[in-house]
Amino acid sequence: MRQGGLVSPFPSARGRLANGEIGQPATEWEQRYRRTVITSDTVATAFVVAGIGIFFGARDAANWHEKWGILAFGTELLVLGALAVSRAWAPSVLGQGAEEFRRLGRSLFTAVVVLALGGIALTSRNIKLWIFVAIPAIGLVTMTARYLLRLRLHRQRQDGRCLRPVLAAGSPDTVSDLITRARKFPHLGWRVEAVCTADGLGPDGDHLDGVPIVGGLADVANHVRRDGYRVVAVTPDPHWSPDRLQRLAWNLEGSDAEMVVAPVLMEVAGPRLHVDAVLGIPLLRVSMPAFTGGRRVVKGIVDRLGAAVLLLLFAPLMVLVGLLVLADSRGGALYRQRRVGKDGREFTIFKFRTMVTGAHDARAQLAERNEGAGLLFKLRRDPRVTRVGAVLRRYSIDELPQLFNVLTGSMSLVGPRPPLPEESAAYGPDIRRRLLVKPGLTGLWQISGRSDLPWEEAVRLDLRYVEDWSLALDTVILWKTLRAVIHGQGAY
Incomplete structure (x- = not known):
C-alpha cells in the first residue's frame, strides 16, 4: 500500500x-468481539437464572409457571435490557480499562433497583432471592467471562492482531x-x-x-x-x-x-473530566480530586473488612513463613521499619524479614552498586537477602504482615508505595502529592512492573492514582495484583 x-x-x-495473513477491516473484528461478549452475557445470565429457577422452583412445582417461570424470564430480560441501555456492549469500551466493568456494574445495579421496585409493586415474596442471589451471581459469572475474553483479546494483540x-x-x-x-x-x-x-x-x-x-x-x-x-x-x-x-x-x-x-492535562482522566456547555461554549471541566467524602468512607470500610478476611485466610501461611524465616537465619520473623503515610505522618510498617540482621547498616557499603531508579535503593542480587527472603520477595509474600497496617488504618489495600522518611524528605512539591492519600499494599506501581520501572514512571503512576482514584480503579488494581504476584515480574 x-x-x-x-x-x-x-x-x-x-x-x-x-502476522502476514489477509485480514478483515478493523470494524469487523470489533463487531465480532462485540457479538461474542453479548452472547457470553446472554448465556451466563440464562444459565444463572435457569439454575436458580429450576432449583428453587422445583420445590413449588404447582406454581412454577405462575411465579418462578415468570420471575426467571423477567429477570433475564431486565438484566439484558439494563446492559443495552447502559451501553455496556459499546465497542469503544469492550476490552478497554475499568470502564467496561464500571458499566457492567451500573447495569446490574439498575436491574436490582427496578426488580426491587417491581417486587414491592407486585408484593412478591420471592423477589429477595432474585435480588440478593440471582443478580449477584449473574455479576460474578459475567465479569469472570468478560475477563477471560479480555485475556484472549490481549493475547491476540500481543501477536499483532485485533x-x-x-x-x-x-x-x-x-x-x-x-x-x-x-x-x-x-x-x-x-x-x-x-x-x-x-x-x-x-x-x-x-x-x-x-x-x-x-x-x-x-x-x-x-x-x-x-x-x-x-x-x-x-x-x-x-x-x-x-x-x-x-x-x-x-x-x-x-x-x-x-x-x-x-488534553493539556495529560495525567488527569477518568471520572474527573467532564464536558459542559457554558454560554454555548463546550468546556472541559476538571473536578477536584476526591480525598474525602462518601467514597473514601466506603474505601475505608472495604480496606478494614478486606484486611480482616485476608488475615484469616492467610493465617496458616503466615505462621509457616514466620517459622521458615526463623529457621533460615538469625533474627526475628518480622521486620519493622518507619515509613511516611498520609499527610506526611510517619508509621511503623510490618514485613517478614527477608535480609540478614544489620542489613540497613550495610546499605552504605552497597551505595555504588545501587540499581534502583531515582530515590529508590534496589539491587537485583542483593547479598543481604536470605535464601527464604528471595522467594518471599519474588512473590510479595513478605508484604503480608502489612495487612495489620491496613487493619489499623495507617495503610490502604490500594494506594501509592509508602516511602522511607529520607525519601520523603527529598520530595519536591509535585511528588509530595503522593502523600495526600494513604499508602497502599498494592497499586499501579505494583501491577506495572514494580522495581523494573524508571523512577519517573513510578512517580507518574502514583500521581495518576492520586488524581484519578475511584472504587472501580481499586477493584481493577486488586484483580491485576494477583497476576503480577504470580509472575513475580520486577520483584527483587
Whole structure:
C-alpha cells in the first residue's frame, strides 16, 4: 500500500494483518468481539437464572409457571435490557480499562433497583432471592467471562492482531511519545501506522520512530478517508487551533474513524473530566480530586473488612513463613521499619524479614552498586537477602504482615508505595502529592512492573492514582495484583 508516495511497512485497516495473513477491516473484528461478549452475557445470565429457577422452583412445582417461570424470564430480560441501555456492549469500551466493568456494574445495579421496585409493586415474596442471589451471581459469572475474553483479546494483540490502525497527528515529540506508549502497551489495542506533522517531516526525514510520515496536518482527513484508519490521535501542536480541530472533526464525519484529542492535562482522566456547555461554549471541566467524602468512607470500610478476611485466610501461611524465616537465619520473623503515610505522618510498617540482621547498616557499603531508579535503593542480587527472603520477595509474600497496617488504618489495600522518611524528605512539591492519600499494599506501581520501572514512571503512576482514584480503579488494581504476584515480574 502506498501512502504519500512511500511504501508503508505497516498494514492499513483494509490490508494485511501484522502476522502476514489477509485480514478483515478493523470494524469487523470489533463487531465480532462485540457479538461474542453479548452472547457470553446472554448465556451466563440464562444459565444463572435457569439454575436458580429450576432449583428453587422445583420445590413449588404447582406454581412454577405462575411465579418462578415468570420471575426467571423477567429477570433475564431486565438484566439484558439494563446492559443495552447502559451501553455496556459499546465497542469503544469492550476490552478497554475499568470502564467496561464500571458499566457492567451500573447495569446490574439498575436491574436490582427496578426488580426491587417491581417486587414491592407486585408484593412478591420471592423477589429477595432474585435480588440478593440471582443478580449477584449473574455479576460474578459475567465479569469472570468478560475477563477471560479480555485475556484472549490481549493475547491476540500481543501477536499483532485485533489492533486499531491509528493515524497520529501532532508535533514530532508528542507523536513519538504516543508511538512509544502504543508499542509498550499493545493490549490497549492501538497500532500507529502513519504520522502527520506540521510540515510533513520529522527529525529522521520521512519517518518517525520507524513509522512513515504521510503528510501535513492539513491532510489528515484525506489520509483517513483513503486508507481507512480507525483512530485519529491528535497530539499537542501549535497548528491545532480550536477552529482547525472543529474543521477536522467535521471532515471526519461519515468515516469509520474515531477522533481522540490529547488534553493539556495529560495525567488527569477518568471520572474527573467532564464536558459542559457554558454560554454555548463546550468546556472541559476538571473536578477536584476526591480525598474525602462518601467514597473514601466506603474505601475505608472495604480496606478494614478486606484486611480482616485476608488475615484469616492467610493465617496458616503466615505462621509457616514466620517459622521458615526463623529457621533460615538469625533474627526475628518480622521486620519493622518507619515509613511516611498520609499527610506526611510517619508509621511503623510490618514485613517478614527477608535480609540478614544489620542489613540497613550495610546499605552504605552497597551505595555504588545501587540499581534502583531515582530515590529508590534496589539491587537485583542483593547479598543481604536470605535464601527464604528471595522467594518471599519474588512473590510479595513478605508484604503480608502489612495487612495489620491496613487493619489499623495507617495503610490502604490500594494506594501509592509508602516511602522511607529520607525519601520523603527529598520530595519536591509535585511528588509530595503522593502523600495526600494513604499508602497502599498494592497499586499501579505494583501491577506495572514494580522495581523494573524508571523512577519517573513510578512517580507518574502514583500521581495518576492520586488524581484519578475511584472504587472501580481499586477493584481493577486488586484483580491485576494477583497476576503480577504470580509472575513475580520486577520483584527483587
